[in-house]
Amino acid sequence: MNMQQFDFDHLRNLTIGTVDYVSPNEIRVVLDLSAPQNTALNTGVPTLFPRINGFVLIPNENGALVGLISWLGVEHSQYPKRKGYKDFDLIDLPFPLRKMSITPMGTLKQVGKIEKKEYQLERGVYSFPSVGDSVILPSDSQLKSIVENKEKNANVKIGIAPIAGNANVKINPDKLFGRHIAILGNTGSGKSCSVAGVIRWSLEEASKKLEAGQSLNTRFIILDPNGEYTDAFDDLNTEVKKFKVEISEEEKEIFRSLKVPAWLWNSNEWSSFSNASGRTQKPILKRALRDLRSGHSDDTNEFITKIRSYFSSCLITVKLDLKIGATSFKTDSTKFGKKILSISNDALHLSNQAEDELKGVLENTSQTLEAIINRHFKSFVNKQGETIEYYEDFDVSDVEEVIQELEELLEPLGGVLAYTGPNEDTPVPFNVNDLPDHIEHLGQEAGVIQFIDFLVMRMRTMLAETRMNSIVVESDEITLENWLENYIDGISIIDLSLVPSDITHLVVSVISRVVFESLQRYRRTTKKLLPTNIVMEEAHNFIKRYYEGGDEITASQLCTESFEKIAREGRKFGLGLTLSSQRPSELSPTVLSQCNTFLLHRIVNDRDQELVKKLVPDNIGGLLKELPILPTRKAILLGWATPIPILVEMNNLKKEHRPKSEDPDYWDVWTRQSERNVNWKDLADDWQNIDEEE
Numbered sequence: 220m221n222m223q224q225f226d227f228d229h230l231r232n233l234t235i236g237t238v239d240y241v242s243p244n245e246i247r248v249v250l251d252l253s254a255p256q257n258t259a260l261n262t263g264v265p266t267l268f269p270r271i272n273g274f275v276l277i278p279n280e281n282g283a284l285v286g287l288i289s290w291l292g293v294e295h296s297q298y299p300k301r302k303g304y305k306d307f308d309l310i311d312l313p314f315p316l317r318k319m320s321i322t323p324m325g326t327l328k329q330v331g332k333i334e335k336k337e338y339q340l341e342r343g344v345y346s347f348p349s350v351g352d353s354v355i356l357p358s359d360s361q362l363k364s365i366v367e368n369k370e371k372n373a374n375v376k377i378g379i380a381p382i383a384g385n386a387n388v389k390i391n392p393d394k395l396f397g398r399h400i401a402i403l404g405n406t407g408s409g410k411s412c413s414v415a416g417v418i419r420w421s422l423e424e425a426s427k428k429l430e431a432g433q434s435l436n437t438r439f440i441i442l443d444p445n446g447e448y449t450d451a452f453d454d455l456n457t458e459v460k461k462f463k464v465e466i467s468e469e470e471k472e473i474f475r476s477l478k479v480p481a482w483l484w485n486s487n488e489w490s491s492f493s494n495a496s497g498r499t500q501k502p503i504l505k506r507a508l509r510d511l512r513s514g515h516s517d518d519t520n521e522f523i524t525k526i527r528s529y530f531s532s533c534l535i536t537v538k539l540d541l542k543i544g545a546t547s548f549k550t551d552s553t554k555f556g557k558k559i560l561s562i563s564n565d566a567l568h569l570s571n572q573a574e575d576e577l578k579g580v581l582e583n584t585s586q587t588l589e590a591i592i593n594r595h596f597k598s599f600v601n602k603q604g605e606t607i608e609y610y611e612d613f614d615v616s617d618v619e620e621v622i623q624e625l626e627e628l629l630e631p632l633g634g635v636l637a638y639t640g641p642n643e644d645t646p647v648p649f650n651v652n653d654l655p656d657h658i659e660h661l662g663q664e665a666g667v668i669q670f671i672d673f674l675v676m677r678m679r680t681m682l683a684e685t686r687m688n689s690i691v692v693e694s695d696e697i698t699l700e701n702w703l704e705n706y707i708d709g710i711s712i713i714d715l716s717l718v719p720s721d722i723t724h725l726v727v728s729v730i731s732r733v734v735f736e737s738l739q740r741y742r743r744t745t746k747k748l749l750p751t752n753i754v755m756e757e758a759h760n761f762i763k764r765y766y767e768g769g770d771e772i773t774a775s776q777l778c779t780e781s782f783e784k785i786a787r788e789g790r791k792f793g794l795g796l797t798l799s800s801q802r803p804s805e806l807s808p809t810v811l812s813q814c815n816t817f818l819l820h821r822i823v824n825d826r827d828q829e830l831v832k833k834l835v836p837d838n839i840g841g842l843l844k845e846l847p848i849l850p851t852r853k854a855i856l857l858g859w860a861t862p863i864p865i866l867v868e869m870n871n872l873k874k875e876h877r878p879k880s881e882d883p884d885y886w887d888v889w890t891r892q893s894e895r896n897v898n899w900k901d902l903a904d905d906w907q908n909i910d911e912e913e
Contacts, residue, residue: 400817
């Protein structure tokens, strides 16, 4: 029977100290006098020791506890406490004793027989050491096993770990992109390069698995507020589409015109755009949207359907009045009378468009309804000489008579038509410029025109604005199908830099919502997920923390709510988020708390540092204390995509692949080493939409 043998002599040679204090989040160690002072030569290769944020092992029955060095120091101790010296006759003097504190990180298990042993890191600590247990230095192979990700599909190298013998740091794209990642850091810390890098390196690695002639089946939607990522992905083996506002003739070969047609918006987005108030304006806006969206009927006799739909709606309203009781047709008798008069006038108006029997039926309905309300019509002249018209109280019999008349009108047409068409949120194309007119018509019909004047005026003004009009007013060639195909398949880089500030948040909100809802429908119909990732640069501007209150929902709040929903539910439908921000303290806590992986570059602001420390999912001791002093290209990777929190030196990204976020070259411009000639007239003419030929 062969038993595994442990090389205790080798273990003894690697021992550097003993455990002096144990708690669940900290283990203190007393270093031996013989422990290396600066470089350990007994680990297989020369290793720097002791070193902050380096690794040590404490062997136990499960393998070895992995600890991260978080503190080093010297404490004075009495002579007899020093190990190996037992002469108690010497004078009791204080002697320096080196100590260190380590944070438990995981368990390193040995797999296989001793001749072919391998090591595997597992998260969590199975058993804590006891006071007096040995602490050893990891060998080179153990150190690499701690850092290297050995799980399936962990093929993408994003950098090296200087603290672990420059071992490769690899990630699994399923975990990185599938469970939301936040890439945080101050300007100039290499954050944008990391965003472009993790996408590029992942897709370059994936390309190696393709057969000749195949292209990648990718879906990245990059929302780019500063126009930085235009050239970052040009040579990748996938379709790269670039969208921009105000395209010049030269740019037409490179860019596509950014279109987020207003018929794609839902009622909440329309309410935010038009600043509609809750009590009167929103219900009318929703009804107008419903009417316009259902206007595209495939019914062969559209006029009949229109009449059935309208008078069915009127009948339901009058039945509701009867159900409410006297308050509706006695207390508010004048309002009720005007409503029936409006229905009567509409019946007369529609009779002019009808033919044959229907024309006569509509005329009769109009006359009957008018006769009912005329029995209660009164007027008088007040002291100012004005004629005041009003209606006296109606009886239940009057209301029942109106209901009977409307039912008789609808019966030969097929009876009451339950509304089954598009609702106010269905993305069905309609003429956007018709919306203000229809709202005005509905306002007049309901007798509330004075409450919707400003709504109609705001809407007309905003839809007429040139730059806004080019984005939101639909073109004939845009359908829901080709919009989804254009913006979701491949890599879509959406340059938001020239989108009017009034609708920037709205555009981002609509795009993110439509992408999310399309993936929901894909899963419902195919029972499969469609892996897609939305990259939000400068996320603190679009996913802000907000406070509940008030009836009106701002575009900024709408945008945040859209991303919060994606953060909470997106993974179930294959939608991941990649967030990039320099101010995590301004981000929505809901979104940040749903991020499972963090790539942290240099963060100097103390509020941002505190927030990050509260959010991170691992016990990482003093690792985050390095955040204010991290050099460019160095970052701390922690969370779901890495087996252990680790300091990474990111891969170098070629200059042509970097996002355009370099610092301004003041000195070269000042000293004319780099020329900057400005034609302010051309710039002003372009800004003011002045045509040179005029």
